[in-house]
Amino acid sequence: MEQRRADNIAEALEEHIFSGIFQNGDRLDEVRLAEQFGVSRTPLREALQRLALSGLVELVPRRGAFVRQPGPIELMEMFEVMAELEAVCGRLAARRISDEAIEELRDANARCQMAVEARDTDGYYAENERFHKTIYQQSGNGFLEQEATKLHKRLKPFRRQQLKFRGRMAQSMAEHEAIVDALAGGEPEAAADALRNHVAVQGEKFHNLMASLKQKAG
Amino acid sequence: MEQRRADNIAEALEEHIFSGIFQNGDRLDEVRLAEQFGVSRTPLREALQRLALSGLVELVPRRGAFVRQPGPIELMEMFEVMAELEAVCGRLAARRISDEAIEELRDANARCQMAVEARDTDGYYAENERFHKTIYQQSGNGFLEQEATKLHKRLKPFRRQQLKFRGRMAQSMAEHEAIVDALAGGEPEAAADALRNHVAVQGEKFHNLMASLKQKAG
DNA sequence: CCCGTATTTTTTGTATACAAGATTGTTGAC
DNA sequence: GTCAACAATCTTGTATACAAAAAATACGGG
Known part of the structure; x- marks a missing residue:
């Protein structure tokens, strides 16, 4: 010990x-x-x-x-890999997921929604994490689960930063719903795409991330 | 030092x-x-x-x-992740690859072919490694390159085992050609699929891997 | 004769002491 | 006054010594 x-x-x-x-x-x-x-x-x-x-x-x-904090470029790279890892998890999970796990995802989403309404960022993040970890698990690949969890943890502080932006939590929620639907419907490619887009840092999210980085540096 | x-x-x-x-x-x-x-x-x-x-x-x-040697299950999981990582590398590389890199891939393949004809397993493996590392690089994502390289190294001894099976090198060569064509043609999905199937352990390859594991244990 | 417990022994985890290299400051020459 | 070389100091890397925990063994009771 x-x-x-x-x-x-x-x-x-x-x-x-x-x-x-x-x-x-x-x-x-x-x-x-x-x-x-x-x-x-x-x-x-x-x-x-x-x-x-x-x-x-x-x-x-x-x-x-x-x-050694990752710079903007490395950070983008890490998010790109995270998005792809989650996409793979989703693709595999769509075939392998259990009914109980789908229930758990819906439950996590419901709690997420409650946290959004209560403006409880911490609570939101906790349930959000449970949501994603469940998908990693349901990929049925323990090694993949490990790797995804590792990177998820590494990106945690940056992800949290992003949650602070107005409207992000609500949008994220909607995306979660779409992900669960794809998984429940057993649509591997739809689940993969939904997860990739959910995690990927593009468009507005990109600018938000850059803004939060500058804020940290200044 | x-x-x-x-x-x-x-x-x-x-x-x-x-x-x-x-x-x-x-x-x-x-x-x-x-x-x-x-x-x-x-x-x-x-x-x-x-x-x-x-x-x-x-x-x-x-x-x-x-x-701690990975058992059959974990090994399969690792190969599954490797296949997906390489697929992602291929998908990204199809958009980002340079002409020089395509030349390098063709060069590596030519040398591979020579090694096959000379029954030079070591030489084959060296060029094979160069081939794959080049694709990792050309993904344009340094972090992804790192992760892929790490896993590649980890799986090295098991991959080498597999090369010993009759006809594997020749088949692998043909797959390499298809991969380069997809990359040169700028077809992300084709490149991803080709790489995933090339690396994935399925069908005959699965039985070969299991056989080599038993051999090691016995 | 077997099983449980206590003691001994081995082995890990931590602290400290020591050696080698890097950094910084000083002194001397140009 | 500036630059370079040398020395002093600090810091890392390694070895050893010590403490605590686990494994092995021996002893005693059933």
Whole structure:
């Protein structure tokens, strides 16, 4: 249970990085952080290595660890891949999904709708996440589910930014309905297209994302 | 330059695991391996953690590191995802590919053909890899390229197994030609389908894969 | 004779100490 | 005054020492 500790350090660091306590090129001083977290450098280094492999920090040999936020281009690329991964999940899920899962999707959507009406962004996001994770699961491919979940987590902070834009939650809801209909109807290509367009960052969404990035930098 | 060292340990371990020196559930003893590689436990543990994140070993807290070869199911799942990733690369590349890259693909194919005639499996694999990596690149999405390359590498030993089956190389060649034609013709869906079918493990390929797995186990 | 428990032993996880390389500051020459 | 080379300092990477937890073994009770 003490591996837990390294995990917690990694997660805590993740939090700090995501929440903007650290800026983009900041060097992550090992001794400082070790003191701050009350552990020695050894587990802290292990945490850094994990974060490096997950892409949140860059590990330069003999130079140290640096916060590595994706720039606009890489971010677009990641969203493009996310859209395609979700599309694949949808295509597979349309053939393999269970009735219970469709119920769960409809349930998540209903709760989403309630959150929209209550202007509860956090609640909305929680149900939104459940919606997407259910689809990953129902792809029937555990490896795909893992990969999709990983990338979903990585993009979480940026997605949340976008939810703040007016009308986005309502539009997103409508898209969710279309996705469920395609899945329930067993239409693989329709489900894939609906999910790809739902996740892809295009048109207005693109401008919103860029705007939120500038806001963060300024 | 000394980060290199940890990399080398990880790579050496990878080699050992891939080449069958270690069997599937084997425990990787830290002190033994440290002695064997002539380093202390610290860098060795870091190497293990990397391998854990890349999926080659499983790190059980307070229990140790174990070799983790994917079973038949997970393997199928990984090939399914690989096929879809390559399909996406192809779809994007069909729109974005450069003339030089098409030349490179044709060149790789020509060399492949030569290797087939010379029954040079290694040579064939090298050119085959160049072929696929070029398509990843030409997707114009660096992140996608990275992910595809990672999975490609992970599946490498299993793919190689399959090349040994009679006629596989020749069939694969024909498929390569079709892929290049679709890319050169700027047909996204055709390129995607061709690549998906090329990579997917179905029909005869499925039985071949299963046979090679049993062979390995026996 | 077998099973459960306690003890010993091994092994992982963490801290600290040490070595090698990188960075920065200072001093001297042009 | 500026640039370069050297030295001092700091930081990373590695080794070792120590603590805690799990596995193995031995002992005792049933």
